[in-house]
Amino acid sequence: MRWFRFAVLVLFVTVLQTSLADIITITKASIKPDLLLILLVFFATYCRGTEAIITSFVIGFAADIVGSAMGPQTLSFGIFGTLLADLNRVIAIKRMPYQSVVVFITGFLTAALAYFLTFLKAETAVSNAYAKLFWTPLYSAVIGPFLFLPVEWWMRIKKRRNYANSM
C-alpha cells in the first residue's frame, strides 16, 4: 500500500467533496455524489484485510471532518468498510454493475448508521435524511465505478484480487 499517495488522495477528495462536488448537484435538494463513499468501497474491495480496516476508518474520519458531527461516520465507514472487505474475500466484486450495487448498499447502510448516531449525539440534527439515505448512494453508485479507474491509476493498484496475506 502506498500510504503517502493514499493520504494525498483522501485530502484531495475531501476538499473536492466540500466544494467542487456542488457543481454536479442535481434537483432542488442539491443531491451530490459522496466521493468518500466511493473511495471507501474502492479500498475495501481492492485492499488486504488490515489495510482495508485502516483505510475505512481514515476515510470515515475525513467524512466526519466535512460532516456535521465528529464520530458517526468514522464508526459507520469503519464498520461497514471492514465488513465489505471481509465479504470481498468470499464474493468477488469485479464487474461494474456489481460495484454499483455495492456502492449503493454500502452507502445506504453507512448513511443509516451515521444518521442514527448523529441523531443520538448531535445538537445539530441531520436535515434531508431521505436524500442522504437513498439519493446520494444512488448517485454515487452511478458514477462510482467510473471513478475507480483514476483511483486505480493513482494508487498503482493492479486489477486483481489479492487473497494472499489477507486477514
Add this chain to the structure above:
Amino acid sequence: MTRKRTRISGRMLFTWFVLAGLILFFAPQALTNKFQFAFAHIFRWPLSISRSISLAARAPSLRDIATRKEYEKLRTAHNQLQNHLANVIEQRAREHRKVEELSGLRNRLPLEGAKLVQGGISMAPDGSKSELIIDCGQVDGLVKGQFVIDDNSIIGAISDVSLYTAKVRLFTDLASKIAVKIARSNNGNMTYIANGVMYGDGKNSAKIPLLSKKLKIKTGDIVFVREKSGLLDAPIIAGKVAECSTDSKQPLLWDITVKPVSDMERLNNVTVIVMNPK
C-alpha cells in the same frame, strides 16, 4: 541491531479503531469541532478557490439580457438596497418612538458602536446549507452567539468559535432558534404584527410556530430579528413570510414559513456584528 517487527491482528486493529471512533463520538462537540476548524484553516486556500469555482459554475446563464457578472452585481446591489431599506424604515420607526418617549435623552444610532468583521467562507460542512465555517475567529473578536449578516440581512449566528475560524449556524438549520418579530411596511411606515420564535426547518427556510390566527399575518410580511442585549441593538431583517396557512394539527394557529431574503446558496463572504469591540 535488528528491529523486531510486531504484527497486529486485523481483529485487534479493528477493535482499536472502533474504540477511537467511540471516543471521538462521545467527546464533547466543542472539542471535536477543533478538527473541522483545523482542516478549514489549513486548507483555506484550496477550499476558497474551489468554492469560488463552484459558485461561478452554478450561476445562471443570462446571455441576452446582461453578462453574468453584471447580473450578479446588479442582483446583489438590489438585494442589499431592499434589505437596507427595510432596516432603515424599521430603525427610523424605532428612533421615532424613542424620541417620542425619551425626548431630551442621549440616543445612540443602531450599530453605531459595532465593529463589522468580514469573513470568507472556508467550507460548508456536510454540504447541508445549514452551517458554514468562516475564516475569522477569536482573534477578530468573535464570540458565540454573535449575529452574522449578508446583503444587510441576518443569515444566522456564530455557534462555535476557535482562534482563527468560526462556525456559523444559519437560521434555516434545524437547531437554530431566534427571537423575531413580524412587521408590515405601509407607505414607508412599519407596523408590528407579532413577536415569535423562528426555528429552522433544515430545508432552506424556517418556521414561526404558536402564533394565533387572530393575528393578521400574510404572505410578504417582513421578519426582523429582535434586539438582543450585547449582540444586536436594533432589529435587522432576516426573511419574509413565504407561506401563511392554517396549522393542520392546531387549527387556531398559523403555520408560517419564512424564506431568507439573502441568497444563502451563493454566499461567499459574510459579516459578523461585534457589538462591543475591545
